[in-house]
Amino acid sequence: ETGVTQSPTHLIKTRGQQVTLRCSSQSGHNTVSWYQQALGQGPQFIFQYYREEENGRGNFPPRFSGLQFPNYSSELNVNALELDDSALYLCASSTGGAGNTGELFFGEGSRLTVL
Amino acid sequence: GESVGLHLPTLSVQEGDNSIINCAYSNSASDYFIWYKQESGKGPQFIIDIRSNMDKRQGQRVTVLLNKTVKHLSLQIAATQPGDSAVYFCAENRNPGGSYIPTFGRGTSLIVHP
Numbered sequence: 001e002t003g004v005t006q007s008p009t010h011l012i013k014t015r016g017q018q019v020t021l022r023c024s025s026q027s028g029h030n031t032v033s034w035y036q037q038a039l040g041q042g043p044q045f046i047f048q049y050y051r052e053e054e055n056g057r058g059n060f061p062p063r064f065s066g067l068q069f070p071n072y073s074s075e076l077n078v079n080a081l082e083l084d085d086s087a088l089y090l091c092a093s094s095t096g097g098a099g100n101t102g103e104l105f106f107g108e109g110s111r112l113t114v115l
Numbered sequence: 116g117e118s119v120g121l122h123l124p125t126l127s128v129q130e131g132d133n134s135i136i137n138c139a140y141s142n143s144a145s146d147y148f149i150w151y152k153q154e155s156g157k158g159p160q161f162i163i164d165i166r167s168n169m170d171k172r173q174g175q176r177v178t179v180l181l182n183k184t185v186k187h188l189s190l191q192i193a194a195t196q197p198g199d200s201a202v203y204f205c206a207e208n209r210n211p212g213g214s215y216i217p218t219f220g221r222g223t224s225l226i227v228h229p
Binding site for chain 1: 147149151156157158159160161164204208210214215216217218219220221222
C-alpha cells in the first residue's frame with residue numbers, strides 16, 4: 001500500500017460529459033502527478049502539481065485540467081469527454097524540491113469508460 | 116525528440132530462471148532512470164533506480180545495468196518467481212524545476228511459468 005487513494009475506482013460516462021477524478025497524496029508528499037494509461041500501453045504524463053502550482057504538462061489538450069489543494073490532494077478534470085479518453089487514470093505522489101528522488105508512489109487508478 | 120522504448124513486449128520464462136528486460140532511451144541528457152513493476156489491477160510500483168554516474172546497481176534479486184554509450188538499460192531478475200509476473204516499465208526522469216517527471220516506455224510483460 002502506498003497511501004495514495006483515488007476516487008472513484010470505476011466510472012462510466014458518455015461523450016460530451018465532464019468528469020472529475022480525485023486523489024489524496026501520501027502523507028508528507030507535496031507533489032502530485034497524473035497519468036493516463038490506455039490498455040496495453042505505458043502511463044502517459046498529463047501534468048504535475050508541485051506545491052499547488054503546475055510544474056509540467058504533457059501533450060494533452062486544454063480540456064484536461066487540474067488543481068492541487070493546500071493539503072496537496074489533487075483533482076483531474078476532463079471536459080467534453082471523447083471515446084479515446086477511456087483509460088486508467090493514475091495519480092502518483094512524491095516529494096518535490098530539495099531531497100526529491102523522482103520516485104513516484106501510485107494509487108490504484110480510476111478506470112474511466114466513455115460510451 | 117525524447118523517447119523511451121522497450122525491445123520486447125512480452126517475455127516468458129520458467130520459474131527459477133533469470134530474466135532480463137531491456138530498455139532503450141534517446142535523450143542523452145537523461146541522468147536518472149527508474150524501473151517500475153505493474154501488477155494487474157494495480158498502479159506501478161518502484162523497483163530500483165539508477166543515476167547516470169553509475170553503470171550498475173543491485174537490489175534484492177534485481178540488478179539494473181546502464182550503458183550510456185548506447186543509451187540502453189536493463190533490468191535483471193534473478194531466480195524469477197511466479198509473483199514476478201507483471202508488466203515492467205523503465206522510466207526516464209527529467210527535472211524541469213521543482214520535481215522529477217518520469218516518462219514511461221510501453222512496458223514489457225513478464226510471464227513466469229511454474
